[in-house]
Structure formats: structure tokens, C-alpha cells
Amino acid sequence: MTALSDRPQMLPEEFEEFARLSAHAAEGVRLEFINGKLRAKPVPDGAHGRIIEWLTRICIQGRPELWLYDQGLKIQTYRGGHARPDGTLAPSGAFVGQGEWATTEQVLMVVEVTSYDSDSDTDTDQRDRVEKPRAYAEANLPIYLLIDRDSCEVTIHSEPDGVRYERLQTLPFGRTVALPEPVNLTLDTEPLKDWIR
Template sequence: MSVVEERSSVLTQDEFEELARHAIRTNEALWLEFVDGKMGIKAVPDGDHGRIIEWLSRLCIQADTNWWLYPDQGLRAEMYRKGNARPGGSLAPSGTFVGQGEWASADGVLMVVEVTSGDADTDQRDRVEKPRAYAESGLPVYLLIDRDACEVKVHSQPDGVRYELVSTVPFGKSVVLPDPVGIELDTEPLKDWVH
């Protein structure tokens, strides 16, 4: 991570994309994001994170066989600032990202999903910066599966600045993912996949 450590915290879009290419070429275990004009480094997902995405994928496909929960698809996630986010999952109709590169348009995305990783930046990144960036982009639903707090937060009704509705339930209770998703989640299984 020496290249990352040598960089300032303010980067241009081109500098960010070059860093991301470097990380891939050198096989370093980090994920880069560029949210709110700042570079972020996020931990590579663990096995429980993958299991949560698998569980959620199955539920989404059962609700609509044309949907797919794309894990880790990079999105251009801000309307008035250049930015890139890599949600844990992006629920969209099958084929939505065909022909797009690593950082795809968020058009057509029904819901973005984040699963907390427990790294030092989780609070700022997943609970503050990403809800704002996703709301600014008009993403209809942001689902945060917070393994640290053992709760699920459902953000909906973006107004271009923030989400107007946020529902929070502890693991073990059911929660409805509002339209355009429109499914109910029983969060009981999440108790088995916390840190």
C-alpha cells in the first residue's frame, strides 16, 4: 500500500482511477472508492460478508427472476461531484451493466447494499458518506446491514440530498424493503454472520 500512503487525501478522478489500476496490477488486497471528493480504502470482504450477499441474492431472485444482486459492481454514485462507490451489492435488472466498465452508471439500480466490514472507516463511510452519495444519485433504496450494531437500516425516498425515510430494526426482526424492491426480509439469519 505504499503508493496509497504516499498520496494526499484529495485526488482527481483520473488519479483515483490510476490508483485503482495500480492496486489491481500489483494484486494488493484493498478496495478503493472516491466518495465526496475523497479517496477511501475499504477492507476486502470476509466470508460472512459473502454469505450475507449470497443470502440476500437468493431472496431478491425469488422476488423477481429478472433481478440480480451484482456484488461489488463499481458505481458512479454522485450527481454533482465526480465519485465512485463500490457497494457490497447493487440490485438491478439482469443485464443492467452490460457494456459498462468498472465504474458503471447507477441508472436502473433499484437498491444498493452495504455490509459493514468492521474497519476503522466504516462509521464515516457506510453510515454518513454513502447514504448522502446514494441519495444524491437518486438511488431508490439503500440497505445497510450493520454487523457492528447488529441492525439493519433501510434508507428510502431520496430527495437529491438525503433519504427522507430511514427504518432501523435489530437483527431478528422483519423489515420491508420499499418500492421499487417491495420485499420483506426476515433478518433472523443475520445473527449467525456477525463479527
């Protein structure tokens, strides 16, 4: 018997329509549908955007054939879902013709930068540190990079097995981070120290 809390709040198709209709009404949040639950993600602040800019520049310099997109993804687990990572690394042109919610076949890495939630850190903890790693691993996305502004750490999740990431490496800001295959980039995370509270 399925517990009531395990049931999806809506179908993925219903979420797409709800998100489309709510796009203008929901100022200050971005909607996602993870593990059958509707989630509101705070709109990024200036330092959050600066971190994505920093990472985009590194990706362009090291792998010019790739692009770090702001792209919604269809994360198809047993309950379906839609996630909007802060960054989605894929070949240039990978999402042409796919619309707001794209498939994940060409995705090499997804990136999340923790937000400073106005209510509490519980939402960020649940969303970025628990739900997203599971959903991204279930979708077999090769790498999930978490830039955690609360703990001042970078966590590289890799080697998804369809349930979880089998390899996790966490390093403090300031260390050199090697992103494994298929990304193959090195990050000097020293600048991240300047973009935290």
C-alpha cells in the same frame, strides 16, 4: 472561499486510472472515491460474503428478473465519485458494456454490509453510515440497505431527495424487513444473527 478539506484529492478520471493501476498492488482493500476523497474498503470476510449470498438468494427467489451485482458505480455528485457497494440490485444485464464503473440509471438498491476494520470502527462509521448515505441520496438511488453487523441492525434508507434520504427505518436483526418500491421484497433477518462476531 472553499476550505482546503473540501477540495477533491483527484478528479474522477484520475481515480479510475489510479484504481486500475493499483488493482493488483492493493491486496486486502478495495478502492472507492467518495465525496472527493480516496477511501480504502477492507476486502470482505467469509461471514460478509455469506450475508451477500443470503440476500442474493432472496432477490432471485422474489424478483428473478433482477440481479444483485458486485459492480462499481459512478456516483456523480458535485465533486464526482466512484463507489463499490457490497451489492447493487438492478435488472439482469443492466451493466453490459459499461466496464468496472457503471452509471446508476437502472439501479434499484445498493447494499452495504459493515466490515470489521482492523484499525478502528471510525472508518466504517464514516464510510457506511455518513458518506455513503449522502452520496447515494445525491445520486438518487432509490434504496440504500445497510446491514450493520456492529449494532446488529438493518437500516433501510429510502425516498432520496437529491441531498439525503427522507425516510430511514432501523430494525434489529431477527425482525421482518419490508423493502419498499421499487424493490418490493421482504427479508426475514433472523439468519443474520449467525453471521456476526
